[in-house]
Every structure is written in structure tokens, then in C-alpha cells.
Amino acid sequence: xxxxIDHIGVAVEQIEPALALYRDSFELELAHREVVxxxxxxxxLLDVGESxxxxxxxxxxxxxxxxxxxxxxxxxxxxxxxxQDIDATLGALKQAGVALIDETxxxxxxxxxxxxxxxxxxxxxLTEIVEPAAGAGAH
Ligand code: CO
Numbered sequence: 001x002x003x004x005i006d007h008i009g010v011a012v013e014q015i016e017p018a019l020a021l022y023r024d025s026f027e028l029e030l031a032h033r034e035v036v037x038x039x040x041x042x043x044x045l046l047d048v049g050e051s052x053x054x055x056x057x058x059x060x061x062x063x064x065x066x067x068x069x070x071x072x073x074x075x076x077x078x079x080x081x082x083x084q085d086i087d088a089t090l091g092a093l094k095q096a097g098v099a100l101i102d103e104t105x106x107x108x109x110x111x112x113x114x115x116x117x118x119x120x121x122x123x124x125x126l127t128e129i130v131e132p133a134a135g136a137g138a139h
């Protein structure tokens with residue numbers, strides 16, 4: 001059901017110093033940058049082959065990533081797997097009794113559809129599933 005790792009999500013305090021590392025020192029190409037008010041984050045995607053690193057900086061302290069940073073500091077936040085049909089995947093996971101945060105997909109960055117599996121079902125690994133937008137196949 002999971003085709004490959006779409007991205008690794010990394011929580012950071014600020015985007016610019018993280019870009020100095022990932023874009024400038026690691027020489028990863030910046031693929032996309034978007035502020036998602038609804039989720040309280042600024043997100044940046046950098047290409048790593050066909051996968052990505054997703055840098056996430058909170059828009060405020062009272063956001064999911066802001067709370068994560070207050071509790072854990074910067075670091076690995078989630079793993080995202082790519083699927084072809086997120087509705088079918090969510091249906092199969094529900095059928096298998098896997099606890100979900102999102103029972104139905106929500107809008108992700110770059111026109112994707114995403115959903116999160118509950119960490120209690122994944123030994124504490126926050127797990128996202130991603131169905132990319134049709135036009136984003138090259139990334
Ligand atoms: Co993500």
C-alpha cells in the first residue's frame with residue numbers, strides 16, 4: 001500500500017537557518033515553499049532524489065509544531081509514505097483497526113491530500129500518508 005517514503009518531516013524554530021544547512025551545505029534543491037495558516041506552519045520541501053525533506057516552522061507557539069518544539073526541541077517530527085489512492089488506503093487502515101487522527105483526507109502542501117495515523121498505533125512514530133497532486137508526479 002505504501003509506494004515509498006514521500007518525505008521526512010523535520011521541526012525547526014526558523015526556516016532560514018535550516019535552509020542554510022539543507023539547501024546550502026547539503027546542496028538539496030528547494031522544491032516548494034508554502035505557508036499553511038490552517039495548520040499553523042511554514043513548510044519547505046527540498047528534493048532528495050524522488051523523496052523530500054520537509055522543514056516545518058511554526059507560525060506561533062500555540063500551534064501543533066510550536067507545541068512539539070516546546071516539548072521536544074527541534075528534530076524529527078514525522079515520516080510520510082506516498083500512496084496512489086488515499087481514500088482506499090484510509091479505508092484499508094480503518095478496516096485493519098489502525099487508529100487514525102484523520103479519518104478523511106485533508107489538504108496538504110502543493111495540492112496533495114494527506115492524513116495522519118495516530119502515534120498510539122505506530123509506536124510513537126507520527127506517520128503521514130500522502131497522495132500527491134496529479135501534476136506533482138515528477139517530484
Ligand atoms: Co509532512
